[in-house]
Structures are given as C-alpha cells and as structure tokens.
Amino acid sequence: MAGPETDSRGTLSAAAESPDLAAAAGPGTSSAAGGIATAAGGVTRPMTEADLEAVLSIERHAYRYPWSEMIFRDCLRVGYGCFVHEVDQIVGHLVVSCAAGEAHILNICIAPPWQRQGIAHHLLNVAVERAQLLAAQMLFLEVRPSNVPACRLYQQFGFNEVGRRPGYYPAPHGREDALIMAREVAF
Ligand SMILES: CC(C)(COP(=O)(O)OP(=O)(O)OC[C@H]1O[C@@H](n2cnc3c(N)ncnc32)[C@H](O)[C@@H]1OP(=O)(O)O)[C@@H](O)C(=O)NCCC(=O)NCCS
Numbered sequence: 457m458a459g460p461e462t463d464s465r466g467t468l469s470a471a472a473e474s475p476d477l478a479a480a481a482g483p484g485t486s487s488a489a490g491g492i493a494t495a496a497g498g499v500t501r502p503m504t505e506a507d508l509e510a511v512l513s514i515e516r517h518a519y520r521y522p523w524s525e526m527i528f529r530d531c532l533r534v535g536y537g538c539f540v541h542e543v544d545q546i547v548g549h550l551v552v553s554c555a556a557g558e559a560h561i562l563n564i565c566i567a568p569p570w571q572r573q574g575i576a577h578h579l580l581n582v583a584v585e586r587a588q589l590l591a592a593q594m595l596f597l598e599v600r601p602s603n604v605p606a607c608r609l610y611q612q613f614g615f616n617e618v619g620r621r622p623g624y625y626p627a628p629h630g631r632e633d634a635l636i637m638a639r640e641v642a643f
Contacts, residue, residue, distance in 0.1 A: 496543050503539055559587035597610065613639070
C-alpha cells in the first residue's frame with residue numbers, strides 16, 4: 457500500500473483534504489463506519505493518537521515493511537480518513553485520502569488472527585462511503601503483485617488494474633513493482 461502522497465512506505469507529503477470535510481467525517485461518520493458488518497462483528501470508528509500503539513503493533517505483525525508512527529501521525533494531522541475496526545480490541549485499520557475528485561486507499565491492514573473474516577471487505581465499504589462523502593468519483597490504490605490476498609480482495613471488490621509503477625516497493629532482493637488499481641466510487 458502507500459499512495460501517491462507517500463513514497464514506498466515512506467514519508468507523507470502534502471495534498472491534505474479540506475479540514476472542514478474531514479471533520480464532517482468525524483465520529484459517527486457513516487453507516488458503514490459505525491455499523492456491524494463483518495462475520496467477526498465489531499465497530500469501525502475514527503482513529504485517534506491514543507490508538508497508535510495498537511495500530512503500530514498490527515502493522516508490525518502484518519507487514520514486512522510497516523508504516524512508521526510518524527506516517528500515521530502525519531495522516532491524522534492532515535485530516536486523512538483514518539479509521540480503526542474494533543472487536544473488543546483494535547483488529548484492523550484503514551487510511552484513505554481524498555482530493556480533486558480522487559480518493560486513495562493508503563493503508564488497509566487486518567491483524568493476522570482476525571484475517572479472512574470479512575473485515576477488510578467491510579473497511580473497503582467504509583473507504584467508498586468516505587469517497588462519496590468527499591465527492592470523489594474514483595478510488596485508487598497500489599498493491600504488490602506478490603500480495604495475493606490483497607490482489608484477490610481488490611479484484612473481488614471491483615478494482616481493475618489501471619497501471620504499474622516499476623520498482624516502487626522495497627523487496628527482500630531489490631525492488632518490486634506496484635500495481636495501480638482503481639474502481640468507480642458510484643458502482
Ligand atoms: C489483505 C488483507 C487486508 C485482507 O484482509 P481480510 O480481512 O483477511 O480480508 P477479507 O476477509 O475481507 O477477505 C475478502 C476477500 O479477499 C480475498 N482474500 C483475503 N485473504 C485472502 C487470502 N489469504 N488468500 C486468498 N484470498 C484472500 C478473498 O477473495 C476474500 O473473500 P472470501 O473470504 O469470500 O474468499 C489482509 O490479509 C492483511 O491485512 N494483509 C496484510 C496487510 C496488507 O497486505 N494490506 C494490503 C496492502 S495493499
């Protein structure tokens with residue numbers, strides 16, 4: 457993951473959303489974000505700085521190249537859509553940016569024991585609602601071609617490959633391309 461506003465799991469740059477619109481998607485943001493919609497149950501709510509310890513722990517367990525605390529703090533500071541999904545404890549998170557009619561999923565991650573229970577699918581619906589709220593027409597993301605679970609998730613959710621960034625991600629033996637995937641928000 458990591459969208460156009462970040463390097464390959466690196467530093468966040470500008471392109472913040474309108475603070476007013478970001479605030480409009482705050483607590484109680486939307487039906488999907490507030491509802492129970494997964495096999496595991498639970499509730500999705502906006503992420504706060506108090507959640508970062510749990511979020512970073514999930515990152516480290518789920519990714520070979522996890523985001524740093526600084527990246528999450530930057531995402532919160534600029535008003536990106538940052539959400540956590542809770543089932544008693546935090547079990548997953550989502551970061552989505554929105555600007556100029558485009559939304560970008562920058563991070564979606566589920567704690568390994570909670571995977572394959574529909575939580576990521578639910579969080580993709582939250583991303584779509586966020587994009588609709590901010591009047592985006594298209595939703596984009598980047599994914600490693602080697603990340604089969606994520607590629608299947610996105611294909612199942614209606615994303616199509618629209619491009620490729622050569623050598624975008626660090627990899628154990630050099631670099632790995634990023635697939636750019638997109639789908640219309642109003643589907
Ligand atoms: C990719 C990831 C977010 C999926 O989360 P999840 O909550 O397990 O996904 P869901 O349960 O919502 O699965 C929805 C669909 O995705 C696909 N999928 C998910 N995990 C899969 C796996 N391990 N193998 C194959 N397909 C998989 C399936 O099509 C699945 O539908 P199904 O269960 O009806 O077959 C999760 O594996 C994860 O957090 N991985 C580490 C972080 C990461 O790679 N994030 C994406 C970066 S681009």
